[in-house]
Amino acid sequence: xxxxxxxxxxxxxxxxxxxxxxxxxxxxxxxxxxxxxxxxxxxxxxxxxxxxxxxxxxxxxxxxxxxxxxxxxxxxxxxxxxxxxxxxxxxxxxxx
Numbered sequence: 001x002x003x004x005x006x007x008x009x010x011x012x013x014x015x016x017x018x019x020x021x022x023x024x025x026x027x028x029x030x031x032x033x034x035x036x037x038x039x040x041x042x043x044x045x046x047x048x049x050x051x052x053x054x055x056x057x058x059x060x061x062x063x064x065x066x067x068x069x070x071x072x073x074x075x076x077x078x079x080x081x082x083x084x085x086x087x088x089x090x091x092x093x094x095x096x
Contacts, residue, residue, distance in 0.1 A: 001032055002071075006044035008056075013047060018055030025056075029063075038064055039096070042073035049077075050084045057082075058089055070095045 005012065008021045032038065040057070042048070060068050070082070070093045086092050 001036055002039045002041055004041045004043065005048075006041075010044060011047045012045060012052040012056075013049040015051040015055050018052035021052075022056045022059050037067045037069055039069045039071055041071045042075055042078050045073070045075055045078060047077050048075070048081045050081045050088075053081045053085055054088070057093070058085055061089070061091065061093060066094055068094060072096060 003025075008017075012018065012021075029038070038060070040060075057068075057070075072095070073079070082093060
């Protein structure tokens with residue numbers, strides 16, 4: 001399954017909004033077959049803050065492990081945020 005993060009907005013900021021997005025996505029995630037991977041697509045995202053991404057992506061990583069795959073992005077805020085999360089979590093995200 002591919003998730004366009006843009007469905008949550010183009011500017012993804014604040015811990016509170018990331019947590020709300022994560023909770024809202026849980027219903028969709030429950031319908032995901034256990035062996036299916038979840039690909040995160042950053043297309044259309046203007047800003048991704050570490051706080052939003054920690055609440056959403058880090059929690060997905062804890063929930064899905066290696067079934068979570070981040071698709072390539074040329075967005076500098078995405079790159080910087082993922083670098084921060086990798087350091088904080090001491091766990092890299094799987095990428096394509």
